[in-house]
Amino acid sequence: MAAITAAMVKDLRQKTDAPMMECKKALVAAEGDFAKAEEILRVKLGNKANKAAARVAAEGIVGVYVSDDRKLGALFEVNSETDFVAKNPDFVAMAEAGARLVAEKNPADIAALSALTVDGKSLEEIRTGLVGKIGENMSFRRFIRVEAQGRLDTYVHGGAKIAAMVDMIGGDDELAHDVAMHIAASKPKALDENGVPAELIESERRIAIEKARESGKPENLVERIAEGSVKKFLKEVTLLNQPFVKDDKITVGQLLKSKGATCAAFYLFVVGEGIEKKSDDFAAEVAAQVAASKQA
Structure with a gap:
């Protein structure tokens, strides 16, 4: 072992x-x-x-760009060490410029994006210049470029730490904006059940089976219980099945249908998602918990 x-x-x-x-x-x-x-x-x-x-496990912002005709858009995550730097106007301008470059130039990856220029300077030169000026590390993490089937709308929350983009066919501007806001608030993992990764579904099934067994449920009911848990999970993580944040009596799918609209796709960036955050004082936490266990 x-x-x-x-x-x-x-x-x-x-x-x-x-x-x-x-x-x-x-x-x-x-x-x-x-x-x-x-x-x-x-x-x-x-x-x-x-x-x-x-x-959120790291600081920074998401740069957002949507073209005037709302047919082309991009999200671009830029990380910093502290929230203070993430609010710096030059840092914000760099993220926004990067998002525009993603949309207009369609770079293949971060390296290609970094080489693109803004006012005669590459994005990488702008980054290194800011690092030298401010004295804090910054990095370009990820981006996505979107060509809309319908039209794009966005919702940005928490000082640009959460950014949602929705590709809406039909409906009106208010509906598109409301759905983008819902995505930012509820953080769905997929549009519908077909978009949820099989390994994630299987993991939920295994967990449900073990929980049912540990609670003493009869073996002949375990699979049925697990299947019910999986169905509930899929409703919770798929956009069209989630209760709408402004009216939880209807789902997002029902709302769209009532307005004669469909959602072609959505995109969500949460700053620092999946990045390990530094522990404030792990050693002190260990000592405190050991001391507490001795007193118990």
């Missing part, structure tokens, strides 16, 4: 927000398999072990 290190425990705690000792037990039970340990915590602790997924 692989040795369970403090770093492994720390990584699992940051991913799941579960108690440190529970993370260690899960890693031991999973023989060091991180994904399996995460599932064990989900089974044991339920949603408590999943809440860190919505936590």
Whole structure:
């Protein structure tokens, strides 16, 4: 069995927000398999072990661009070390310029984007100049370029830390903006059930089965219970099945149908999503929890 290190425990705690000792037990039970340990915590602790997924793990902003005819758009995430720098006007201008370059020049990757120029300077030169001026590291992380089937609308939240873009066919501007706002608030993983990755569905099924067994449900009911859990999960994470944020009595799909509209696609960037965030003082946290366990 692989040795369970403090770093492994720390990584699992940051991913799941579960108690440190529970993370260690899960890693031991999973023989060091991180994904399996995460599932064990989900089974044991339920949603408590999943809440860190919505936590932003790095600073920065999302640059957003939509053409005047709303047929072409882009999202571009730029990271910084602190929120203070993310609010700097030059940093914001760099992110917005980068998003426009993505839309208009269609670069193949970050390296190609970095080489494109704004007013005679490459985006990379602008970045390094800002790093030298401000004294803080900055990086270009990811982008997406969108050619609309219908027309684009966007919603930006939290100082440009969350940016949603929707490609709407039919309906009106208010509807498109409301759906973009819903996406930013509810963070769906796919448009409908067909877009949810099979491995994610299978993971939810395994977790539901284990939870049903641990709660003592009869074996002949376990599969049925798991299937119900998967169906509930798919409703929660698919845009068209989510209750609309401004009227939870109807789903987004029902709202669109009532307006004679369809959503061709949507795109969502959350700054720092998936980037490990530095622990404030992991050693102090360990010492405090050990001391607390001795007093118990």
